[in-house]
Amino acid sequence: MTELFPAILDAPAWNSQTDEVLRCQAVIQETHDVKTFVFTAPEPRRFLFRPGQFMTLVLPIGGEEVNRCYTVSSSPSRPYALSITVKRVPGGLVSNWLHDTLRENMDVRVLGPMGDFTCDRSEARRFLFLSAGSGVTPMMSMSRYLLDTQSGADIAFVHSARSPADLIFRRELEAMELGNAGFRTSFICEADAPFEKWHGYRGRLGAENLAQITPDFLEREVYVCGPAPYMAAARALLECSGFNMKQYHEESFDFGALLEQEPEIADTTQALADAAYTVTFTKSRREIACPSGTPVLSAARAAGMRLPASCAKGMCGTCKCKLVSGEVEMEHQGGIRQREIDQGMILLCCAKPRTDLVVER
Numbered sequence: 001m002t003e004l005f006p007a008i009l010d011a012p013a014w015n016s017q018t019d020e021v022l023r024c025q026a027v028i029q030e031t032h033d034v035k036t037f038v039f040t041a042p043e044p045r046r047f048l049f050r051p052g053q054f055m056t057l058v059l060p061i062g063g064e065e066v067n068r069c070y071t072v073s074s075s076p077s078r079p080y081a082l083s084i085t086v087k088r089v090p091g092g093l094v095s096n097w098l099h100d101t102l103r104e105n106m107d108v109r110v111l112g113p114m115g116d117f118t119c120d121r122s123e124a125r126r127f128l129f130l131s132a133g134s135g136v137t138p139m140m141s142m143s144r145y146l147l148d149t150q151s152g153a154d155i156a157f158v159h160s161a162r163s164p165a166d167l168i169f170r171r172e173l174e175a176m177e178l179g180n181a182g183f184r185t186s187f188i189c190e191a192d193a194p195f196e197k198w199h200g201y202r203g204r205l206g207a208e209n210l211a212q213i214t215p216d217f218l219e220r221e222v223y224v225c226g227p228a229p230y231m232a233a234a235r236a237l238l239e240c241s242g243f244n245m246k247q248y249h250e251e252s253f254d255f256g257a258l259l260e261q262e263p264e265i266a267d268t269t270q271a272l273a274d275a276a277y278t279v280t281f282t283k284s285r286r287e288i289a290c291p292s293g294t295p296v297l298s299a300a301r302a303a304g305m306r307l308p309a310s311c312a313k314g315m316c317g318t319c320k321c322k323l324v325s326g327e328v329e330m331e332h333q334g335g336i337r338q339r340e341i342d343q344g345m346i347l348l349c350c351a352k353p354r355t356d357l358v359v360e361r
Contacts, residue, residue, distance in 0.1 A: 011044035011080070016112060017337055019045060024106045025081065030168050033088040034134070035099055036073060038081055042107070046079040049113035050120050051145035052138040055084065056317040056335070058109040061097050067308070068094040069316045072113060073137040077148035085168065087134040111317045114334050117225070117251045120145065124221035124247070125153055128214055130205065130234050132160040135226030136168045138251065142223065147180055154182045156214040160205050160230070165193035186213045205230070207237055218243055224250040277353040281305070281361045282324065290353050297348040307348060307361065311335070314350035321348060326357035
């Protein structure tokens with residue numbers, strides 16, 4: 001035991017370019033359909049990231065590698081472990097695999113951390129965190145960080161759920177409120193749970209209950225994360241209330257709706273009319289036209305193809321695939337490692353053809 005602590009304290013930082021394997025150390029049942037997976041590196045490492053960022057998991061499912069993004073729910077102020085919190089989605093390929101398959105001592109490949117939805121560089125001292133469903137995860141990371149670092153921040157945390165049984169991190173949030181004078185938690189539930197009648201705020205987030213919960217919300221820095229309809233409703237609520245939208249921040253894409261709600265793409269109709277290159281997809285058995293200045297993903301979507309993608313910014317790595325032949329121009333934002341590029345991998349969302357292409361997808 002005496003040798004363990006120096007090894008941990010002297011551990012080098014996690015390097016996303018060279019370190020890519022995490023080992024599951026614990027699986028925690030948060031609610032009936034939500035689990036937290038706690039990871040460490042095989043050798044002691046310190047995870048350096050910004051609260052609210054995400055990781056991309058590379059998982060072997062159905063004989064293929066599937067990439068999926070999950071927000072880190074732990075805090076960088078506790079740097080020797082990293083956790084993600086995942087809600088089981090009915091029919092969801094990755095969430096069901098994680099819930100049913102991932103166990104202690106199993107290794108997974110990852111990429112990251114990445115993302116710019118974070119509060120760590122804000123000069124604000126009063127925050128309002130609005131979340132719904134699994135959108136609670138970045139807010140939890142931010143809250144843990146602000147409290148751990150004794151920032152002195154005044155935090156109003158408002159979380160919405162279907163019922164009391166669906167309140168993720170309920171006990172911890174209540175304990176955080178008891179132990180910190182500047183932290184207040186409020187829950188809004190739409191209905192009772194089978195074995196618990198709900199006596200708190202009921203229904204959905206609205207101007208009336210928000211004013212009751214946080215009377216000074218117009219003066220706070222606001223961070224919002226949840227399903228797309230929830231974020232749209234929160235944004236409209238604040239705009240109609242005269243809120244200064246320069247103080248508003250929301251997660252820019254919805255990890256949970258990866259396949260159901262794909263990101264918007266540019267209109268490539270005119271560009272495709274003058275397309276210069278052909279892109280052949282070997283597994284899909286499709287061939288499309290793509291102009292030199294258009295990302296392959298945009299041209300594929302315009303041609304009616306449904307390809308896995310999430311951020312469409314070269315960050316998450318979800319659209320990564322093998323370039324069998326051809327040349328592309330690619331400017332990414334960390335969603336792919338240099339050695340993967342050297343091995344012929346590309347990100348479809350930011351790869352623009354310089355020649356005809358053959359892609360393994």
